[in-house]
Amino acid sequence: MEISVVICTYNRPDLLKSALICLIDQSLTKNKYEIVVIDNGPAKNTEKLIGKFKSLYPDNKIFYFREYKPGLSRARNLGIKKSAGEYIAFIDDDAQMPKDWLKNALNLFRTIKPSPLAVGGPEEPVLPGGKPDWFKEEYYSPTINKLGQKGRFLKKGESLNGSNMMINKKILLQLGGFDTRIGMQGLYISAHEETAFFERLWQLNNGKDIFVYYSPDLLFRHIIQDFKLKVSYLLKRSFAAGQAWFAKYNKVSFPRRLILVFISFFYVFYHILISILTVPVYRKPQQWLIEKVSKVLFGIGFLLFGLGIVIKQKQN
Structure with a gap:
């Protein structure tokens, strides 16, 4: 075969x-x-x-x-x-x-x-x-x-x-x-x-x-x-992707896990700032949500999983 x-x-x-x-x-x-x-x-x-x-x-x-x-x-x-x-x-x-x-x-x-x-x-x-x-x-x-x-x-x-x-x-x-x-x-x-x-x-x-x-x-x-x-699905997908991304590192040592959590905190803060600054650039709010806010949600999903908080997202 x-x-x-x-x-x-x-x-x-x-x-x-x-x-x-x-x-x-x-x-x-x-x-x-x-x-x-x-x-x-x-x-x-x-x-x-x-x-x-x-x-x-x-x-x-x-x-x-x-x-x-x-x-x-x-x-x-x-x-x-x-x-x-x-x-x-x-x-x-x-x-x-x-x-x-x-x-x-x-x-x-x-x-x-x-x-x-x-x-x-x-x-x-x-x-x-x-x-x-x-x-x-x-x-x-x-x-x-x-x-x-x-x-x-x-x-x-x-x-x-x-x-x-x-x-x-x-x-x-x-x-x-x-x-x-x-x-x-x-x-x-x-x-x-x-x-x-x-x-x-x-x-x-x-x-x-x-x-x-x-x-x-x-x-x-x-x-x-x-x-x-739908925007709601794409945003949920970003959050879930963040959680899954950290899950890949679930077997790492505790010190490295703390480092990843620390980095993800600044990642979220950075993308929140970028999202706010780029609001005037977008004529269509859906694109702003998908291209900017989704990165914030990815980071939040990553951060929460690192802290041991798993929030499942239904497809529909």
Whole structure:
């Protein structure tokens, strides 16, 4: 088996159905890939949907497993355990992959030199309900802005989009998969599980002979639900991201933890000051909130977690 595609889902059968259709229709020979669905939600409709797909498409290898404990990282780790592929592709249930996506990914693993341990690509946001006039693409296309529009090896410290990455299974097992303390937790927002993974990857052999490749040939379409375009959601996401960022450092020594708390206090103070000073610059208050106040909330989330205060944020 060449590639296992792991899709983690939480009570979103309509979106999952669309993602599955894209995977069924891949140009890569069917015996070279499998689809592994990890159900992390309490409802049973996802299992029924997979049963229908297995009946309709018997030539495709489709497997269903349930992870009862909420958490995207836990679901992905179960997907790693159940996958048979040499490479594991991780996508979300709100992704739509082009016909040649898997074929292009496998080609990158086979032809790019030095051989990459992981490959990934950018996303194209799809907004079914339309885009508010204040909404900028950069709010939901971070990999395009950070990694560019040309294929290249990532620099030490960079990471791929968690919704569109393929990783050698051996390295996933070597690093113990994803950190279950972070990443989406059911209905609650969290983040940075893929960032934490790539940080550990870069630490191997001090980054020597660690090759991660980014390619626009792996572009995928990301369906963004309407509630994720609301200012309230984006601000909650920033706060939750701050909490998750500190969680990555949860095992550090007490003195270093105190230093991080001390630094975060000044980070919050600095960005409060910047937010106040930049109010006149913005004609649209939503953009001011997203671009300036969100940094304050990130810092507050980071600071509170460092003080042992965890405040969960629901998605909607």
